[in-house]
Amino acid sequence: CHGRPYQGHQAPDNRAPGSFSDQSVMEGQEVTMSVRVCGQPKPMLYWLRDRVTVKSGARHVVRERNDDTFEMTIKSAQKSDSGIYTCKIINEYGTKQCEAALQVKGKADTGPTGGSVETFNL
Numbered sequence: 145c146h147g148r149p150y151q152g153h154q155a156p157d158n159r160a161p162g163s164f165s166d167q168s169v170m171e172g173q174e175v176t177m178s179v180r181v182c183g184q185p186k187p188m189l190y191w192l193r194d195r196v197t198v199k200s201g202a203r204h205v206v207r208e209r210n211d212d213t214f215e216m217t218i219k220s221a222q223k224s225d226s227g228i229y230t231c232k233i234i235n236e237y238g239t240k241q242c243e244a245a246l247q248v249k250g251k252a253d254t255g256p257t258g259g260s261v262e263t264f265n266l
Contacts, residue, residue, distance in 0.1 A: 168247040178215040179231045187235040191216045194227040221248045
């Protein structure tokens, strides 16, 4: 952590590098959330949406970069991706978490108000 050797044990610590904050995007856009993690032993990291674990797959890609940063990218965001995202970091010495809201807006959400709007769910 922080570019210096560490001897002994350390509870997890999270240092969001600026991209784990509330976001609002349009449907179809790519969204990336990232957090920098420290701890000894190396913590396990879990991503949750509305308190449910996000499964890594074709649209939800989780990866670790070389600088202790973990990223979750949502490819082609859908309205169903909206919610409160939690990054939970756990090792045997403690638990930390941070939260951010994601709002995915459909094209109909940005039009004029009033009148009837038909919604299509894919």
